[in-house]
Amino acid sequence: MSHSERVIGLVEDDQIMGESIVQRLALEGVTVKWWQCGRDAIREIPVSKLEAIVCDIRLPDLNGEDVFRESARSSNVPPFLFITGHGDIDQAVRLMRAGAADYFMKPFELDDFLIRIGELMGPPPASGTPVLGFAPKMKELERLLTRVAKLNSTVLIAGETGSGKEVAARFLHAMSASDSRPFMAVNCAAIPGDLLESELLGHEKGAFTGASQRHLGYAERAGEGILFLDEIGELRSELQAKLLRLIEDRSFYRVGGERPIPFNGRLVVATNADLPKLVEAGRFREDLYYRINVVSVRIPPLRERQQDIPWLMERFFAESAGRMETSLKGISSLAEEAALSYAWPGNIRELRNRMERAVALGLGQWVMPGDMFPEQSEGMASAMQMGSLEDVRQSAEKRHIIRALLATHGEVGAASKLLGIGRTTLWEKMRRLGLNDGDPDL
């Protein structure tokens, strides 16, 4: 369990028990607000933003049940976990019926107790500002990568070109405990095949003509950090075998080397190819595929997460406008609409490039569709003018809903209030406009 900057409450008068819980949770990155009597707890719980409360049943002034019932009056009561002695078991059961989350009978194993608290707290909340995207799929991906960052297994990131695989790998690195360690990115398709081995694994002096000095490869320079291999599907078969050995033995040989070099890093690989198909075609080793496919995540293409389009447009606009002299003040709604109806085959990279170009060349006050899509501006303008009233209404509605979702960090409930419609109606509209992934709770 690892929960940074998370706070739970503890109502416990026993000094030794209290201290051991506080210290143990501190090791897990959880801060504990500790009260030694019931009245103090009742007063402060409602204003303490707690994710869970651990409460002894016997307290010097009140009973744990009083603390629970008083706190339960507030609308946002965190889950209560009671600590009970043998004599209190009936009361603990009654409290569970009244809505308490669980109880632990003394004496208990602290590790089991911590696991239960971890379950009650749930995964860490996604931070207010998403890094990878606003769309529910991207928020889920962020949560998944945050969890995976704590492990040391190989991660396979699949996704179309330009969809943000490297950005996701860097996010994983930033979320891991070793974020101060190296992140070594290697694009297997960009380095000529005959050079890739020595770039990746290094070489000894004299290993081949021109090898005048020993060279440390990316795998070695990654140290205990991350070795990110992009376009893994492009790896030649000899190198596939060497990579398999690196994963299995956690060591490798520099070209021309006779001594195995330990690999202490974490391997993260990415592909835009369909690896199972490459395996079927005999172009990618099946054993290597299974080795790298321990944890796999897929980055959805931009067309499957339209909520992210206006958000990314604004980010890239601000970025480019901050770098260049421009008369532009912002993005027109027509440009936003055009971007929402475009398929983005080059995904985020294409969006970034198009926005950069628009800012560099745009002459008016607002980025217009023609600035972003010069190759089809005429066609688009006429398609827009000729669109049916229903099409126009739908695209305006879609844009407005996306704006509301952006303003409320993707909270459907809050967005529905902003839009003055019911949550179910908004949900239904989002489904119809292709703005959700089928999970009504997101």
Ligand SMILES: Nc1ncnc2c1ncn2[C@@H]1O[C@H](COP(=O)(O)OP(=O)(O)OP(=O)(O)O)[C@@H](O)[C@H]1O
């Ligand atoms: N969430 C994001 N926020 C801002 N920019 C992003 C995001 N995701 C990707 N980008 C930008 O989009 C471009 C492509 O991203 P990235 O290189 O991570 O994609 P990729 O899937 O690894 O591409 P390729 O398939 O070519 O290897 C980069 O300029 C990157 O900075």
